[in-house]
Amino acid sequence: MTTLNEAFAAAGAAAWGGLPFSELAADMTAEAVEKAGALCPNPRTVLVAAFPYYAGERPGNLSLYARGMDYHQVVTGQLNTVCDFLREKYENGVFVSAADNSPLPERQAAWRCGVGLRGKNGLVILPPYGSYVFLGAILTDVELDLPPRTPSSECVGCGKCLAACPGGALGERGVAVERCLSDLTQRKGTLTAEQAELVKTHPLIWGCDTCQRVCPYNAHPALSPLHQFREELVDRLEAADLEGLTNRTFREKYGCRAFAWRGPAPLRRNLEWK
Numbered sequence: 001m002t003t004l005n006e007a008f009a010a011a012g013a014a015a016w017g018g019l020p021f022s023e024l025a026a027d028m029t030a031e032a033v034e035k036a037g038a039l040c041p042n043p044r045t046v047l048v049a050a051f052p053y054y055a056g057e058r059p060g061n062l063s064l065y066a067r068g069m070d071y072h073q074v075v076t077g078q079l080n081t082v083c084d085f086l087r088e089k090y091e092n093g094v095f096v097s098a099a100d101n102s103p104l105p106e107r108q109a110a111w112r113c114g115v116g117l118r119g120k121n122g123l124v125i126l127p128p129y130g131s132y133v134f135l136g137a138i139l140t141d142v143e144l145d146l147p148p149r150t151p152s153s154e155c156v157g158c159g160k161c162l163a164a165c166p167g168g169a170l171g172e173r174g175v176a177v178e179r180c181l182s183d184l185t186q187r188k189g190t191l192t193a194e195q196a197e198l199v200k201t202h203p204l205i206w207g208c209d210t211c212q213r214v215c216p217y218n219a220h221p222a223l224s225p226l227h228q229f230r231e232e233l234v235d236r237l238e239a240a241d242l243e244g245l246t247n248r249t250f251r252e253k254y255g256c257r258a259f260a261w262r263g264p265a266p267l268r269r270n271l272e273w274k
Contacts, residue, residue, distance in 0.1 A: 004144075007085040011078040012226045013049035014129055017113025018146040021046050021139070024109050032103035039103075040096045040139045045146070047082070047138040048109040050116060050124060051075050053229040054132035054221045060235030061274075063182070063207025064132065066259040068229035073256065075099035075136035078226070083138060090142045099136040106135040111152040118154050121161040121211040122175050130218035161211035167198050170211060181208035185270055186262055196273070205237060205270040206259045234259075239271045 008016040021043040025033050036043055051074075053065055060067065068074075079097035086095050098104060111118055116126035116133070123131040162170045167179035177183050181202050184195050191199065202208065212218050224230055234257060242264050245253065254260040259267065 002085060004082075004085070007082045008049055011049070011081050012051055013078070014052050014133065014225075015115045015126055016047060016049035017110065017115045017149055018045055018047045018144060019109065019112050019149065020044065020143075023112065024105065027105045027108040027112075028103065032105075035103040036139060039098075040094050040141055042141045043139050044143040045140050046104060046109050047140070047144070048106055048113055048115060049079065049082075049136055049138075050110065050126050050129075050133040051078065051136065051226060051229075052126075052129040052133050052222065052224040053226070054129060054224055055230045055233060056223060058233065058235050061203065061205045062235060062237065062259060063204055063209050064212075065134070066206055066257060067233040067235055068231075070256055070258045070260070071134040071229075072099050072101050072258065074226065074228045075134050076101075079136045079138055086138075086140070086142070090140075093140055093142040095142075096139045097136065098139070099134060102137065102139070104137045104139060106137050109137060110135055112149070114150045114152050116152055117217075118152050119161070119215070119217075120155060120157060120159065121165075121170055121215070123212070124152075125155055125215070125217045127217060128220075128222040129224075130221040131212050131215060132218065132221050132224075155215075155217065158216060160214040160216070164210050164214040166202060166208070166210055181210070186266055188262060188266055199270055200273040205267055205274065237267060237271070239268070242268055242271070 024046050076097050076099045083095035110124050116124040119125045125131045126133050169176045169179040247263050250264045
């Protein structure tokens, strides 16, 4: 009989864990708890899994995470196979999958379950894949029998990510989003003069991999086992790639990519500054 370990492995997850929803709720706002209850009435258990996405070193101007297929779609699809497995065992259970698009704090769930290490840059680090992993979660009203867990330990704390951050966004207290280039390159509308200068001098037009590239855990990361993150990559965008595209035609062309969710406007702005 297939086990939950085997179901997650077959889905391409490199690691997984689970915890009672009531425990994770301690990391959530009252509004987030309410939204989770709307997704799954009477939530009892949260499962969290890590999916590697590293596809090797390739030149380009897009963050490595955004070059393959949209991780929201891929990870949710992979988790749905685990949901199908669980539905066979618990016919009356509700199982809802999500990937960075739900009220669940997936990183906190991973750390509470001992999935990976706590990086100084706020990322989950999972050797041998380093921090090049996407997280996804399953919320259910079934009280599952979960494996033993020990909360994640801290990374080695070398401080390289803090020192290398081009915007000075990283500190001991967390991430200052208003100076984080991963956030700034994705923002719509007008940036402050300081924020605009950060984007102009940054080599990427979408995202920022700096803190990951200097991390010792990412010195020799293993490749993703998932073909959706290794094949048909879009490494680079030029102004000509976006020329003449409306919001609709842009989404028709790039809607299956993680860099498409904001539409073409931020990409065009960032390209103009290069």
